[in-house]
Amino acid sequence: MAEKSPRRLKLEESLRDDPTDAFLRYGLAVQCLREGDVEEGRERLKALIADRPDDEVAAYQQLGQSYAETEEFAAAAATLRTGVAKALARGDQHAAAEMGGLLDSLD
Template sequence: MSRREQIEALLADDPNDAFLLYGLAMEYRKEGAYDEALTRFDQLIQQSPPYVAAFFMAGQMLAEAGRVNDARTWLRNGIEEAQRQGNGHAASEMSELLMTLGQMGE
């Protein structure tokens, strides 16, 4: 059983577990299954409170996939949420990535 399959089995018991959803998203990302990863990242930001790391990882993944405008949107939303949650470190990391994407052109 692969790591992804193990996580999916655990999620069957607790489908809203943020740690497991994040792990599953990262496994999909590693496999290059970006749409599936994005679906899990989206689930994480719909939770209350939104899972801030999901914004950063989704933005990073989208940038790597060449979807720069989508990456910018995720990062801007993530920066706002990180600031709302008082997570200055995450906001700073996302701001840095957003600045590098700005230099990559439109």
């Protein structure tokens, strides 16, 4: 794997100071995905979802998108369906529609 970006190093450093910060955790997961460290990014998203299953709608979307990008369509669909349900339960129509659109594109 390539060298970690300064942004990723900063996120990791910030998380050492506050490992429970959901915003930092999500940001680091997304940065991992951007840098091609797919497994770590996914694991970080899964851990965030496990800790905050009803609050982290964006994590479902990013995880589902990551699976779709690697053509792991069953995992993508399952993740996105759960994300749509969580988004609707929170009243987040926008996130539900975005994930629904991605879900529809998998068919």
